[in-house]
Amino acid sequence: MRSERDTVEALQRFFQTSFFPDVQPETVRKVEALSAPPAEETPETCLRRGDERAAEGDIAGAIEAYRQAVRLGGQEARPHTRLADAYVYTENSARAIAQYKKAINVAPKDAEPHFGLAELYRRYGRVKAAIREYRVAAYLDQTNAYYRYRLADALIHTGFLHDALVELTRAVEIEPADAFYRYWLAELHLRRGEQHQALAQLEIAAELADQDDYYHLRLGALYLQLGQAEKAVRSIRNAIRIRPDNGSYKHILGEIYLRLGRNDAANVCYEFAGPLDAYDQDFVRRFGAEAGW
Numbered sequence: 001m002r003s004e005r006d007t008v009e010a011l012q013r014f015f016q017t018s019f020f021p022d023v024q025p026e027t028v029r030k031v032e033a034l035s036a037p038p039a040e041e042t043p044e045t046c047l048r049r050g051d052e053r054a055a056e057g058d059i060a061g062a063i064e065a066y067r068q069a070v071r072l073g074g075q076e077a078r079p080h081t082r083l084a085d086a087y088v089y090t091e092n093s094a095r096a097i098a099q100y101k102k103a104i105n106v107a108p109k110d111a112e113p114h115f116g117l118a119e120l121y122r123r124y125g126r127v128k129a130a131i132r133e134y135r136v137a138a139y140l141d142q143t144n145a146y147y148r149y150r151l152a153d154a155l156i157h158t159g160f161l162h163d164a165l166v167e168l169t170r171a172v173e174i175e176p177a178d179a180f181y182r183y184w185l186a187e188l189h190l191r192r193g194e195q196h197q198a199l200a201q202l203e204i205a206a207e208l209a210d211q212d213d214y215y216h217l218r219l220g221a222l223y224l225q226l227g228q229a230e231k232a233v234r235s236i237r238n239a240i241r242i243r244p245d246n247g248s249y250k251h252i253l254g255e256i257y258l259r260l261g262r263n264d265a266a267n268v269c270y271e272f273a274g275p276l277d278a279y280d281q282d283f284v285r286r287f288g289a290e291a292g293w
Contacts, residue, residue, distance in 0.1 A: 043073040047082055054086065062086050070099075077107035084116055096120055111141035115150070122154060130154050138167070145171040145181055152188070161192055172201070179209035183218075195226060206235070213242040217249070217287070220256075224291035229260055232291075247273040248280040252287055259293075 050065030063086045069079035084099035097120060103113035118133035134151035141147060152167035168188055171181040182205040189198035199222055206215040220235035236253045243249060254269030276284065 041068065041072065043069045043076055043079055046072060047079060050082060050086070054089075059086060059089055063090075075106050077103040077110045077113060080106065081110075081113045081116060084113065088116070088120055093120060093124065109140055111137040111144065111147065114140065115147055118150070118154075122150075127154055127158055131158070143174055145174040145178065148174065149181060149184060152184070156188065156191070161188065164188060165192070177208060179205040179212065179215065182208070183215060186218075186222075190222070195222065198222060199226065206238070210238075211242055213239040213246070213249070216242070217252075218290075220252075221287060221290040224256070224293075229256055232256055233260075247276055248283045248287075249273075251276060251280070251284050255284070255288070255293070 046065050046069035050062045050069065053059070053061035053065055063083065066079060066083035066086055070083055073079040080099045080103035084096045084103065087093070087096035087099060097117065100113045100117040100120070103110065104117070107113075114133045115137035118130045118137060121127075121130035121133060131151065131154050134147065134154060138144065138147040138151055148167045148171035152164040152171070155161070155164035155167065165185075165188055168181065168185040172178075172185055175181055182201045186198040186201035186205060189195070189201065199219075202215070202219045202222055206212070206219045209215050216235045216239040220232040220239065223229070223232035223235060233253065233256055236249060236256065240246070240249045240253065250269045250273035254266040254273065257263075257266035257269060
């Protein structure tokens with residue numbers, strides 16, 4: 001015999017389809033789902049709600065959702081980490097540090113809170129403490145190239161260029177097809193006076209990021225430093241292909257042609273470059289300094 005609840009539900013469906021004969025059963029089920037009581041919240045649902053609020057710019061709402069995730073999460077690290085990230089956004093550093101440390105206490109082998117804590121320490125000038133946390137994060141997540149890059153950047157700013165080289169080299173090994181890490185490895189080689197090693201990395205970076213005009217521009221400057229002006233012409237032409245509206249690039253190409261003794265080609269470049277404003281003139285001067293003119 002059917003229960004009273006079954007009877008009530010059957011009657012509800014009967015009357016709904018009687019009044020709205022064109023309504024499909026799937027639509028009825030959706031309406032019933034909307035009218036059903038809300039499902040019990042879990043840490044995951046709270047985290048998703050917090051992420052949605054954060055994406056909408058409602059940081060206060062995100063913080064409240066993350067707090068609820070923390071209350072429900074027990075011994076889970078992610079709610080603490082997300083709450084800490086939100087506090088960082090609101091520049092509430094004391095609470096952010098507290099939440100990162102709670103996440104680390106809950107899950108000491110989770111790399112993410114160590115990295116978040118390192119970024120926060122770095123922001124407030126505690127570089128040595130940041131390096132320590134970056135190292136832990138990189139050790140715990142050895143396939144994360146970005147952690148290595150951030151560690152290397154902190155090491156560069158403290159003068160430990162060899163250690164930084166080790167980390168950036170590892171980042172490139174982890175993500176060999178990512179031009180970003182190769183570019184920064186090239187920049188570090190240049191800082192160490194290793195032009196040919198820099199050239200090898202920058203050539204690959206420009207090839208991988210074929211639509212990044214700045215990589216081609218930097219490669220052109222390095223070719224000029226090494227006395228390879230014809231290759232520099234090719235690189236600057238690639239930069240112009242990507243940014244045909246940039247008059248300073250055309251002017252730079254004209255300067256290269258002028259130094260090659262190709263005055264007619266230089267004049268064509270100057271003509272198409274047009275008059276440069278003060279910013280573009282300064283840009284050309286800075287490029288010249290990098291190129292060794």
